[in-house]
Amino acid sequence: MSQLLIQKYLNEIDRYKKYSGSSTEGITSEAFKDLLKTWAKQNHLIFINQYEFQSPQKNRIRPDGTILHDLRVPLGYWEAKDTADDLDGEIAKKLAKGYPQDNIIFEDTRTAVLIQNRREVLRCKMLDTDELARLLALFFGYERQEIADFRKAVAQFSTDLPAVLAALRARITDAYADNAPFRKAANVFLKQAKGTINPAVTEADIQEMLIQHILTEEIFAHVFSDGDFHRENNIAKQLYGLEEKFFTKGIKRDTLKALEPYYAAIRANAAQITSHIEKQTFLKVIYERFYKVYNPKAADRLGVVYTPHEIVKFMVEGADWLCHKHFRQGADRPACRNPRSGDRHRHIYLRAARTFSRAATEAHS
Template sequence: MSQLLINDYLKQLDLIKKISGSSRETIVREAFKDLLKAWGKQHGLVFLAEYPLKTATKTNIAVDGALLHELRMPLGYWEAKDADDDLDAEVSKKFRKGYPQDNIIFSDDTLAVLWQNRQEVLRCDMTDTQALSKLLKLFFSFERPEIAGFRAAVAQFKTDLPAVLDALRAMIALEHTKNPGFRAAETKFLAHAQDAINPALTDADVREMLIQHILTEEIFAKVFDDSDFHQHNNVARELYALEGAFFTGALKKQTLKGLETYYAAIRAAAAQIASHSEKQTFLKVIYENFYKVYNAKAADRLGVVYTPNEIVRFMIDGADWLTEKHFGKNLIDRDVDILDPATGTGTFISELLEHFRGQPAKLKHKYLHELHANEVAILPYYVANLNIEATYAAISGSYEEFPSLCFVDTLDNVGLHTLI
């Protein structure tokens, strides 16, 4: 397969040169870009052009391309140069500007140079198919410490989480028996949850929400840049109060010690997040990994696999175009109500908010009155609540509770018996 991809690249490059009559970087680089895309696709990687980076000196730069893992962490980078350039001189110039040196290919239409771990490891003629194949295999086999650490941490998480869950459940049962303050806090939270989320919630739901909150609060803090906004959310605020009735200080640290490698890996990965889109993807990957370990049966029953962000944005753009064409209105306009019946982690609503960016007055009205979402499982409901509110706060510059998220099975509300 690798030789076929390289042969296709050489054919495409030759065709581009013949048709354009040029060897300019902006023209001929398209062939190598397609090669990187196709090769990366085999490894489950996404190619992003003009990928923005911040150097150690806080200077903003953009590499011509980056190959990213599903966590939106980069595997490596690519920088194209003109055939008339001195490639070695250009490499030195880029490194002086702070370009990454851990895993990057520099290329023109005749030569490719691979740098890894701050040193050149291979250069080859672009027409030498075996040498180019070797260079690309080295590039794509590179593994960042953060990715390796995350994979190892997820594997360890599967081993360690059951014991932590047993300890938490036993601890909460004991506190319920011996701690009047905790019982009062439980009762208060149940009443609040029944009022704010769903009247059908029970004591068992409260305990599961508390456990899930304890296990995921650090994840949220890192994904949302250590902001304390999530402590203003009406549900989260009460959960923090309930947690504070017994689970603080050394007890908390000791109980969660077994999961520290997982949290550390998340912290390292979260530090790489550079945009709203990456944050949404990262949140979904983390949630899927967490929930499939936390409650494998429910994850299998509910189908905890979410729509890729690219498809979500296509759906929004398409719906916006269709409503304008057929009804003379855009999604942002008044009296256009939008329902996400199975919101998961809230990506669809969050992407809608991004779509409406730049129209603050209309956005506020839409957010408070005409966006609606349902979720059937309590953990994604909680994640979605925090995610949607964080997205709105980041866009608007002010925090507002999202009033229209319901903890409910949408299919229970459509009167299926009337359709049979």
């Protein structure tokens, strides 16, 4: 398959040169970009064009291509140069500016250079299909240490979580019997949950909500490090208060010790992500994996599920429009109009409707 992709790339180069009469970067880089995108897709990776981020030198840099894991952590980068450039000179300039050196390809349509772990590991002529295939195999086969650690931690998490859950449930049962402040706080929270979430919420549901909160607060704290933002809503405040009554004398540290490698791997990966949108996607992936191990049925029953971005956006903008129309509150701007009117909002609405319909179909099946 790799040889077929490379041959297709070479054919595209010839076609671009034939019809454009030029071999400049702007013309020929499209062919290599298509090669990387196809190769990435086959490996369940995501190609992002001109993905901007900050270098260690505080420069805003933007490689021509960034390949991301589904965790939204970079696998590697690609930078195209013009055939008229001095390739080595251009590489030196980019590296001096702070371009990553863990896994990056520089190429000028004639020569490709692969740098991994701050050293050149392979240089080849791009017409040499065998060598180019080897270079791309090394590039896509690279695994960052934090990704390797995360995969290992997820596997260990699957093994350790049942024992942690059993310990938490046993300690919560004991707390209801022996810890009067906790029991009082739990009853207050149950009353609030019945009034604000669902009248059918039970004491058993409260116990599961507390467990989910205990296990996932570390994830929120390090993916979205916005101080106390995640503590500000009323339900979260009550859960934190309940947790404080429950966890005393180092119980939390001892109970969650087995899961620390998992949390450490999340912290290491989250530190690589600066975009708020990418953090949302990262959190989605983490939650999907967490609930796959934890208890998907309980998560669905308690409403602790990931809501697709299109639906959230539609709900927020729809509520904003209603507030503005009926109460003259909210964002007073031209874009704030009926979410079913206008191209931008119609697009959001249709995507939300399709996503919701698909989710409903899957749930029913």
